Amino acid sequence: MAMADVDDPVFSAGYVGPGVAIVPDPEAGRDAVAPIDGTIVKVHPHAFVIAGTDGRGVLVHLGINTVQLDGDGFTVHHQQGDTVQRGDVLISWDPAAVEAGGRSAVCPVVALDAPADALTGAPADGTDVTVTDTLFVWG
Helix, strand or coil, rough: CCCHHCCCCCCCCCCCCCCCECCCCCHHHEEECCCCCCCEEEEECCCCECCCCCCEEEEEEECCCCCHHEEEEEEEECCCCCCEEECEEEEEECHHHHHHHCCCCEEEECCCCCCCCCCCCCCCCCCCCCCCCCCCEEC
16 A cells, blocks of 8 residues: 555654555465565564665564564564564564454555655556565665
8 A cells, every 4th residue: 555545643644754665365374474675773563674784774674663562572683783584483473363453454654854755666666566666766
């Protein structure tokens, strides 16, 4: 889905950067993976930031208002400072349980501090994506 459609003003207004949002499949979407090769610069049960070799950071946030869960229902598989490859599983979680608890399971994937027009190649709204698909190109 378009970032502008995310039900959170910080993400929808692009305050932290442009990107796309993933609506995870309740079963297939249980593993959050590294969207790029790089180093984990920040990791929480509900979110992580990876810096690529070019220094650009990508934030993946698992659900909206999930920080309120204090890590309950999330399993972190890597730690800050770990080097990861695109597709490595970083966090396992249960999107259906998040939604059952009254929160959105939508996952913003953000190019941190990038200009609004810096991204190309994002899939159209409603497009099915897999862990091997490119979500956007940061030009």
